[in-house]
Amino acid sequence: MEQAATDKQPVAIECVNLSKAYGDIMALNGVSLSVPVGGSLAVLGENGAGKSSLVKLLLGFTFASAGQIRLFGSDDLGAGRLRVGYLPEQPQYERAFTAREYLTYLGRLSGIERGGLARRVTTLLALVSLSNAAERRIATYSKGMSQRVGIAAALLNQPAALIVDEPTSGLDPGGQWEVRAILHRLRDEGITMLLASHQLAEVEDLCDEVAILRRGQVVVSGTVASLLDSGEQVGITVAALPNEVAAQLRASFGEGLTIMGPQLLLPVRQSQPALRQLLAAGVVVVALNPVRRTLEELYLQVSRGSYRQPAAQPTTPSNGQPRFLEPLGKGRSRR
Amino acid sequence: MRQTRLIANHALAKQLRSWQFLLALLPAIAVITFLFKDRYKADVDFYGTMIGGYLIAQTVLTTSLVFRAAAQNTAYPVIARLRTRTPYLLGNLLAAMLPIWLLWGWITCYLLGFQYLALVRPRGLDLALVQMQSALGSLGQTLGLGWCSVLVLLLAGLAMLLACAVVATLTALVMPLVSPRWLLLLLVSLVAFSLYSFSPDMPASLKVVGQPFGALLFPILALYDLCRTAHFQPWTGIAVAAALAYVVGGLALARYLFAHRDLLLG
Numbered sequence: 001m002e003q004a005a006t007d008k009q010p011v012a013i014e015c016v017n018l019s020k021a022y023g024d025i026m027a028l029n030g031v032s033l034s035v036p037v038g039g040s041l042a043v044l045g046e047n048g049a050g051k052s053s054l055v056k057l058l059l060g061f062t063f064a065s066a067g068q069i070r071l072f073g074s075d076d077l078g079a080g081r082l083r084v085g086y087l088p089e090q091p092q093y094e095r096a097f098t099a100r101e102y103l104t105y106l107g108r109l110s111g112i113e114r115g116g117l118a119r120r121v122t123t124l125l126a127l128v129s130l131s132n133a134a135e136r137r138i139a140t141y142s143k144g145m146s147q148r149v150g151i152a153a154a155l156l157n158q159p160a161a162l163i164v165d166e167p168t169s170g171l172d173p174g175g176q177w178e179v180r181a182i183l184h185r186l187r188d189e190g191i192t193m194l195l196a197s198h199q200l201a202e203v204e205d206l207c208d209e210v211a212i213l214r215r216g217q218v219v220v221s222g223t224v225a226s227l228l229d230s231g232e233q234v235g236i237t238v239a240a241l242p243n244e245v246a247a248q249l250r251a252s253f254g255e256g257l258t259i260m261g262p263q264l265l266l267p268v269r270q271s272q273p274a275l276r277q278l279l280a281a282g283v284v285v286v287a288l289n290p291v292r293r294t295l296e297e298l299y300l301q302v303s304r305g306s307y308r309q310p311a312a313q314p315t316t317p318s319n320g321q322p323r324f325l326e327p328l329g330k331g332r333s334r335r
Numbered sequence: 336m337r338q339t340r341l342i343a344n345h346a347l348a349k350q351l352r353s354w355q356f357l358l359a360l361l362p363a364i365a366v367i368t369f370l371f372k373d374r375y376k377a378d379v380d381f382y383g384t385m386i387g388g389y390l391i392a393q394t395v396l397t398t399s400l401v402f403r404a405a406a407q408n409t410a411y412p413v414i415a416r417l418r419t420r421t422p423y424l425l426g427n428l429l430a431a432m433l434p435i436w437l438l439w440g441w442i443t444c445y446l447l448g449f450q451y452l453a454l455v456r457p458r459g460l461d462l463a464l465v466q467m468q469s470a471l472g473s474l475g476q477t478l479g480l481g482w483c484s485v486l487v488l489l490l491a492g493l494a495m496l497l498a499c500a501v502v503a504t505l506t507a508l509v510m511p512l513v514s515p516r517w518l519l520l521l522l523v524s525l526v527a528f529s530l531y532s533f534s535p536d537m538p539a540s541l542k543v544v545g546q547p548f549g550a551l552l553f554p555i556l557a558l559y560d561l562c563r564t565a566h567f568q569p570w571t572g573i574a575v576a577a578a579l580a581y582v583v584g585g586l587a588l589a590r591y592l593f594a595h596r597d598l599l600l601g
Binding site for chain 1: 341342408409411415416417418597
């Protein structure tokens with residue numbers, strides 16, 4: 001990917017023009033993404049947008065129709081995947097086994113020696129707060145506890161990267177908080193993370209970057225901060241706004257102006273004349289801020305197809321600004 | 336190999352901890368109870384026909400159950416830990432075969448035990464195994480008799496195990512985890528057509544096409560014959576080699592298909 005080449009930053013997970021077709025249904029269509037080592041990327045999208053298809057491709061459960069995947073800069077995906085931990089969506093773990101038995105089995109599969117494995121399993125069970133339930137069968141666990149078993153399993157082989165598919169799906173608020181807290185801690189420890197989700201709160205909380213999928217295509221991607229900054233509107237906060245000045249402004253700027261108490265919202269291009277007018281009228285300007293939209297607003301714009309790339313913003317993937325990789329396609333898609 | 340063994344152990348433990356284990360155990364108890372009711376009638380023909388048939392059916396059942404369990408989404412965290420998918424395939428196949436081998440060993444030992452009792456206290460025997468007494472008395476005399484009957488029974492048993500291996504491999508090959516549905520349909524059609532080719536009702540025009548397909552069943556039928564009669568003929572070796580080729584070829588095909596298959600597990 002061009003981004004990797006220009007950044008010179010080591011990339012943990014990278015896919016270039018990745019496509020996946022199931023029969024004549026395009027689940028993914030030319031997706032290009034990358035997650036730098038130690039970074040965290042959230043893949044957002046509605047059900048059927050292609051999030052799980054992307055995860056399955058990255059983990060080798062399915063095979064790409066076109067495009068390329070690289071893990072830790074290598075095309076040897078078999079070796080690369082051994083350095084990746086995976087937390088599946090709503091996993092059905094081996095219910096007949098205890099958490100300790102199950103983790104021991106997976107650890108031995110990963111080639112961890114018995115002595116070290118026993119210690120590692122005990123440590124991980126403590127990390128996910130399951131020490132007291134370690135000898136109970138997984139069948140007796142709540143959904144949240146099962147998901148924590150999954151996190152422990154994903155961390156067994158001390159992965160350099162984690163691929164997490166809908167980690168809080170189906171959990172109650174308490175369970176969601178617990179899982180997020182663990183993922184937060186792991187991210188802070190520097191584990192690379194790719195999170196497929198449609199839980200906007202957890203994305204905003206956990207990830208540095210976001211890519212929004214729609215109909216198998218990346219519609220918009222970039223850092224969370226840059227995407228939330230719409231770049232389209234400016235908020236002017238004043239000490240007090242006399243009615244006659246408000247009337248003059250309405251006459252000058254028409255529907256582009258929104259007045260909410262002491263705050264005025266304007267398109268960027270109209271902010272300079274508005275400021276001049278306010279200062280000329282002797283109004284005290286307290287603050288001038290770019291208007292930030294919420295991730296929810298952005299997501300809704302994208303998922304409803306009403307999102308438009310701001311003309312003023314460049315397509316510069318390497319400087320933290322938003323990357324607008326693909327336009328909305330007209331090809332056949334899942335939805 | 337280590338991963339294959341671990342996966343096989345785990346799949347077996349999973350079976351033992353679930354009700355599915357009863358599906359293997361209950362028929363085995365039924366066979367022991369009913370088929371060996373008249374224990375002194377248990378000769379090689381009975382062994383080959385009844386036990387062979389039972390074990391083949393049990394192989395299909397056990398392999399189907401193991402591979403059905405292996406196709407759940409619990410497999411994702413396991414396969415994600417493997418460099419290739421081969422250990423997962425072989426581990427589950429091994430887990431399907433091990434209970435069959437155990438059942439075979441159990442039934443065969445049970446049978447031999449009663450054969451021994453029959454030798455100690457003969458009671459109107461029609462047993463070929465009566466010659467075992469000679470084997471115990473004099474090795475030279477036993478060798479002079481040709482195949483020692485115990486050896487015959489064991490060799491028939493080995494043929495039975497090979498037949499089970501062929502069936503397990505072919506069953507695994509057509510399971511949804513491994514191959515697309517069209518392969519199952521193709522294989523079933525092929526077997527049906529091959530069996531039909533033995534029918535005298537088959538039209539002459541089809542016989543030309545059908546007979547080569549009939550040859551596909553030769554190793555299976557030869558093994559069955561071997562199990563039933565324990566009569567070794569010159570072509571028996573060819574049948575055994577062909578059956579082994581079925582196992583190896585079936586495994587290679589299953590491995591290829593499984594390695595290149597999209598895993599969308601439920």
